Amino acid sequence: MITFASMKVIKNEPIISKEECAGSLKNILDALYVLNGKWKLAVILSLVQSSKRFNELQHEVTGISxxxxxxxxxxxxxxxxxxxxxxxxxxxxxxxxxxxxxLTLKKVIGELSTWGExxxxxxxxSMRRQS
Structure with a gap:
């Protein structure tokens, strides 16, 4: 897996091989394929907290039909x-x-939460500056 820390940097430009880039892209596309949509991670997060019945899940994951x-x-x-x-x-x-x-998604969910915040x-x- 390619991390920003492991990339060689020359004049602030990361240098990665074509193979590394293709491999990373394939891995990301595979992950997005499995976790696609706006609801899957929310459902997983709800169930990691506790087991639930269908109606309990629908109530907790607000907005899902x-x-x-x-x-x-x-x-x-x-x-x-x-x-x-x-x-x-x-x-x-x-x-x-x-x-x-x-539970293997714990880091991913944490990183997404931090980035979202x-x-x-x-x-x-940005909205304050425009006002």
Missing amino acids: SKILAKELKDLELNDFIKRNVYPTTPVSIIYEATEYS QHREKIKQ
Whole structure:
């Protein structure tokens, strides 16, 4: 994986090989393919906090429709980020929980949160200057 710290810098220009660049791009595209959309990380984050039923998830992830939530849950289960537990009660109980694999996103979610906060502040400052 290429990090900014590992890149050689000549006159403030990072030098990376064509292969390294292509490899990094492929890795990023793979990650974005699996985590695409605006809801997947929010659903994962909600389930990392605690296991939930469908309606609890929909209530916590504000703004998501039941149709989209159902699709996202299927995608996340397919990629082993969540587990769907079916309990033979009357009526049937279904509880969703985060898997150990979803915890591998901890750093990614943390970095996105930090960047999002910085970006929000940048936009606020930009709007203040325009006023």
